Amino acid sequence: MALIEARNLSKSFGAIRAVADVSLSVDRGEVVGFLGPNGAGKSTTMKLLAGHLRPDAGSARIAGHDVSSEPVEAKRQLGYSPEGAPAYGEMTVREFLRFAADLRGLDAPAERVRETLATCHLTDVAGQAVDTLSKGYRMRVGFAQATLHDPAALILDEPTDGLDPNQKHEVRRILAGMAERKAVIVSTHLLEEVEALCTRVILIARGEIRCDETPKSLLARFPGKRMDEIFRHLTA
Amino acid sequence: MRAFRAILAREFLGYFRTPLAYVFLAVFNAFAVSLAFFVGSFYESGVANLDRFFLYHPWLWAFLAPAAGARLWAEERRQGTLELLLTWPVTVWQAALGKFLAAWLFLAAALAMTLPMVATVAWLGDPDLGTIACGYLGSLLCGGACLGVAAVCSALTRSQVIAFVTGFLACFILVIVGYGVLDSLLAGAVPPERLGDVARLGLWRNLEPFTLGLLDLRPLTYFLSVALAGLGLSTLLIERR
Numbered sequence: 001m002a003l004i005e006a007r008n009l010s011k012s013f014g015a016i017r018a019v020a021d022v023s024l025s026v027d028r029g030e031v032v033g034f035l036g037p038n039g040a041g042k043s044t045t046m047k048l049l050a051g052h053l054r055p056d057a058g059s060a061r062i063a064g065h066d067v068s069s070e071p072v073e074a075k076r077q078l079g080y081s082p083e084g085a086p087a088y089g090e091m092t093v094r095e096f097l098r099f100a101a102d103l104r105g106l107d108a109p110a111e112r113v114r115e116t117l118a119t120c121h122l123t124d125v126a127g128q129a130v131d132t133l134s135k136g137y138r139m140r141v142g143f144a145q146a147t148l149h150d151p152a153a154l155i156l157d158e159p160t161d162g163l164d165p166n167q168k169h170e171v172r173r174i175l176a177g178m179a180e181r182k183a184v185i186v187s188t189h190l191l192e193e194v195e196a197l198c199t200r201v202i203l204i205a206r207g208e209i210r211c212d213e214t215p216k217s218l219l220a221r222f223p224g225k226r227m228d229e230i231f232r233h234l235t236a
Numbered sequence: 237m238r239a240f241r242a243i244l245a246r247e248f249l250g251y252f253r254t255p256l257a258y259v260f261l262a263v264f265n266a267f268a269v270s271l272a273f274f275v276g277s278f279y280e281s282g283v284a285n286l287d288r289f290f291l292y293h294p295w296l297w298a299f300l301a302p303a304a305g306a307r308l309w310a311e312e313r314r315q316g317t318l319e320l321l322l323t324w325p326v327t328v329w330q331a332a333l334g335k336f337l338a339a340w341l342f343l344a345a346a347l348a349m350t351l352p353m354v355a356t357v358a359w360l361g362d363p364d365l366g367t368i369a370c371g372y373l374g375s376l377l378c379g380g381a382c383l384g385v386a387a388v389c390s391a392l393t394r395s396q397v398i399a400f401v402t403g404f405l406a407c408f409i410l411v412i413v414g415y416g417v418l419d420s421l422l423a424g425a426v427p428p429e430r431l432g433d434v435a436r437l438g439l440w441r442n443l444e445p446f447t448l449g450l451l452d453l454r455p456l457t458y459f460l461s462v463a464l465a466g467l468g469l470s471t472l473l474i475e476r477r
Contacts (some may be wrong), residue, residue, distance in 0.1 A: 050323045075325040082323075086316030087247075090253040102242035103324045145320070 008058035016046040020207040024184040032134035033198035034187040041207040050080040079151035085142025087129035120144040191227040205235040241333030277463040302403030305386025313394035321406035343379040367449030374446020377459035384466020391470035414438015
């Protein structure tokens with residue numbers, strides 16, 4: 001069974017068609033790199049999958065639960081970090097994660113928070129207000145919030161945006177460590193991230209999927225071309 | 237239930253994480269007491285009751301309930317946390333109810349800080365404590381009604397300032413209709429014998445019976461309906477965002 005599934009999802013904002021008939025399916029052990037130019041519909045597709053937006057047509061399922069008709073069950077199985085990793089800025093990192101744990105109804109919440117703080121290297125700043133953190137730490141707080149409940153499905157909207165190379169490496173390392181137990185979708189503008197981390201590439205432009213295959217087969221289709229050249233070719 | 241409790245606690249304590257709570261409590265108490273003493277001639281009246289204290293509460297709530305309620309949804313939108321909250325496994329209704337009750341509880345805390353007024357009248361004379369308790373209940377319900385209006389205004393925008401100003405304007409109208417200020421404006425649209433009914437939609441007309449110690453069903457229903465309608469409408473606005 002696919003852990004993340006979209007069937008013919010469509011969404012328009014006024015006259016703008018943000019997502020047009022998108023279907024995809026992600027199984028356990030897959031890390032899908034979600035690529036596309038700005039405004040291509042990546043974030044909208046992720047919001048539809050996470051149940052933040054309602055589709056005009058089509059459906060989304062997380063671990064077999066329809067996001068529209070069984071939202072609470074679907075959201076229990078999902079970890080989602082929106083673009084920019086929003087968080088309640090006036091709370092400390094520990095309070096924020098504890099709040100998330102309570103909302104998710106986790107058993108032994110204090111222990112889960114402690115483990116997650118350690119995994120995401122946030123223990124040192126656990127007592128600091130989120131607003132006072134640097135961007136690197138804030139992004140990790142978003143990541144921590146999304147993985148707190150060890151979800152089967154993980155959707156991360158630009159989790160490495162604005163991080164320095166060391167921090168990017170660190171996020172990728174953590175993600176790679178948990179990838180084989182989960183279905184993951186990561187949106188990114190970093191093509192090297194796709195090659196380093198992803199088992200599959202989905203490229204979206206103008207709300208439509210332009211390709212859905214492994215990075216290897218994509219590179220093989222355009223012999224001698226680099227990933228950025230292929231990206232330009234497919235999205236122009 | 238645990239999620240609801242967590243939201244309630246976060247929202248309530250959230251007021252105290254910013255200077256807003258302290259400014260709010262100070263302003264509310266300063267105005268509540270000074271309006272009663274200096275404008276209402278509370279001391280000179282020589283009567284041991286709190287009529288002149290409650291008289292100004294619709295004005296206080298019209299100003300301060302939108303101040304406390306402005307952040308309910310506008311702040312979540314601005315910070316982007318609405319997207320988080322609504323992709324966590326809670327229903328919009330759970331979140332909305334937790335937030336609303338936390339804000340109402342905060343208003344109740346502000347009101348509770350005026351309890352020394354009761355001690356003052358008890359020291360000066362022999363007041364009817366039942367009537368005073370009834371007045372406090374009415375005031376709290378009046379605050380809840382203003383908060384309902386504020387919640388709707390907050391759900392419509394990502395700016396706390398706009399939420400506050402529109403909320404204040406809406407509550408302000410609810411205050412002044414009760415004083416017949418709009419009568420000349422409404423004269424053409426409403427038959428003269430119905431103008432009294434329009435005034436009954438004002439906050440003071442509904443608070444007055446409480447301050448006289450009357451626990452009447454009509455004003456009780458009025459305040460609760462405005463509060464619940466505001467809660468319901470704001471929740472629908474968020475749900476259909």
